[in-house]
Amino acid sequence: MTNDNKPGGRPRDETSAPAIKAAARRLVTEKGYENVSISEIVRVAGVARQTLYRRWSSKADLVLEAFFETAGEPPTLSGNAGLTARSVLEKFLADVFDSLAREGDAISSLIACAQSDPEFCETFKEKFVFPREQMVRQILNKACSERELPPSADIDTVTAMIHGAFWYRLLTNQPLDRPFAAALVSSVFPTRPT
Amino acid sequence: MTNDNKPGGRPRDETSAPAIKAAARRLVTEKGYENVSISEIVRVAGVARQTLYRRWSSKADLVLEAFFETAGEPPTLSGNAGLTARSVLEKFLADVFDSLAREGDAISSLIACAQSDPEFCETFKEKFVFPREQMVRQILNKACSERELPPSADIDTVTAMIHGAFWYRLLTNQPLDRPFAAALVSSVFPTRPT
DNA sequence: TAAATTAGTGGACTATAGTCTATTATTGTG
DNA sequence: CACAATAATAGACTATAGTCCACTAATTTA
Incomplete structure (x- = not known):
């Protein structure tokens, strides 16, 4: 600066x-x-x-900022009035997977770089991981408060499972698409709303 | 050869x-x-x-074999007669997390190397990822057949969520311990056996 | 025994991320 | 205008994974 x-x-x-x-x-x-x-x-x-x-202190640091300072900011939760938390989560995941079609390679490489560079790992978590984690947590909290999930649901663990599932698919080169978004949501909310 | x-x-x-x-x-x-x-x-x-x-074609290829040819073979499912699938899964995850205390750094590094080396990525999936995925799938299939989970449960998605959750925690340097194994299992099997 | 083949040695070499250096350029201050 | 401070340039340099090379060694075959 x-x-x-x-x-x-x-x-x-x-x-x-x-x-x-x-x-x-x-x-x-x-x-x-x-x-x-x-x-x-x-x-x-x-x-x-x-x-x-x-x-920037490293190539990864630059690429993180290049991709996610502006263009790759996490999708917002606005415009969801009247939707169930389940629908909001499905839409959120579908949007994330859409953007991964363009940015998936960069993200999987940044996850990789974070394993060998502790300083970058902290930056990556702060600027990329935690904001997205927080959005999912917000959606799940709303699900609990509106009885779409039991109030006793373990939000942190379910959040890790949701994020983890798409990291797992991304890192093992498996498809990330709308059917998978639907499948994740169906596993989290087992009973379909009527 | x-x-x-x-x-x-x-x-x-x-x-x-x-x-x-x-x-x-x-x-x-x-x-x-x-x-x-x-x-x-x-x-x-x-x-x-x-x-x-x-x-070996690369450093990662060597380390994969060094760690997982013998010493790091996945825990077996033997010795589980009379246990519920839920208990078997919890024990399996606890064992995996125990071994990650020693091998976690190697595994997160191998996951990272797989992102930049397509050939190694295939080897890693074949020799490491899929065998462990298969074990979880086996446990979940048994859970369905014994009505611990609904027969309609989406085994592939739940398997990705379970593996994904611990990859996520591993790759973001969060604890992998017995409480987390219990939390994962509780999220998969929401109703506790009596 | 010579030839062909494959392995092992001890490096040199290439490509790349990241660091360092000498020089030049651009500012503000006295 | 000289000085101090910071940035930009154009590389050289270091460390490492991975590749290549010349030489020696160990085998089998004719």
Whole structure:
């Protein structure tokens, strides 16, 4: 972050970060995370590698921000008035799976990077994992309060099972689609609403 | 694999593979997958790197075999006569979580490696993922046939949720312990047996 | 015994993420 | 204008996984 307090110093070129993120997003979408090098990203962005590493601590850190700072923000829960929690959850999961069609490779690579980089793991959890986990928790809390689930339901465990199921499918290259969203929801809410 | 049909050729040194696997297992257990280099493994094993790469196509391939060829074979379902499927599943998960205390770092690293190496991903699924998935499926099938679960239960989805939940916890560095095994089982079998 | 074949050795080599360096550029301050 | 501070450039450099190479060793066959 530029030093706004101290005198002097060359100001950051404010076109650099957007250019780097745009290059990263485009190249990773086209070729896959593993097939894109830092050298290629900086060449396409027209900057030096040090310029990139001054802003992000790793390739994964950059790609996380490139994909999820704006374009990949989690779907909101708005527009769900009158819907059951079950329907909201199904729609939420279907939306997540739709976006995984574009971003699945980046996400599975970021999960992988988090295993070898503790610092990135914390960032990834804060910026990606926990916000999405929280949304599912909200939906399940509403389900309990409206008796779609028993009040005694173990929200944390069910949340881990829902997220875990799609991480498992993503990481083992199995399909993530609307039928699977429906199947997950049916396993969580065994009795269908009438 | 040694060529048993064609004439000639230097026979493989049969002490090499066990030595390499023992070195890999010890070093990865002590220091963690990422902190162990191929150079270190071959130095400890007393072989050349080409000797290793003649037997395994990658570091991950070696570590998978080192950990799960023998010592890490999935727990069996034997000795469960008279137990409910629910109890069998809880015991199975508790055993898995016990072994993850020792092998969790290796497994999360192997899951990570599978994301960037399609060939290894197939090997990992065949040798590690599917056998364990099958065991859970067996337990759940028995649960259905003995009415501990509804016969209409979606076995594949529940299996993905169970595995997924512990992968999720493993990959996000959250605890995997007996209380979590119990919580998973309680979420799958909501009504407690009397 | 020579030839063919395969393994083992001890590296050198390549590709990449990430780090470091010397130089130039851009600001604010006295 | 000189100085201090920070950024950008254009690489060189380090560490590691994985590949390649020249040489030696161990076998079988004719």
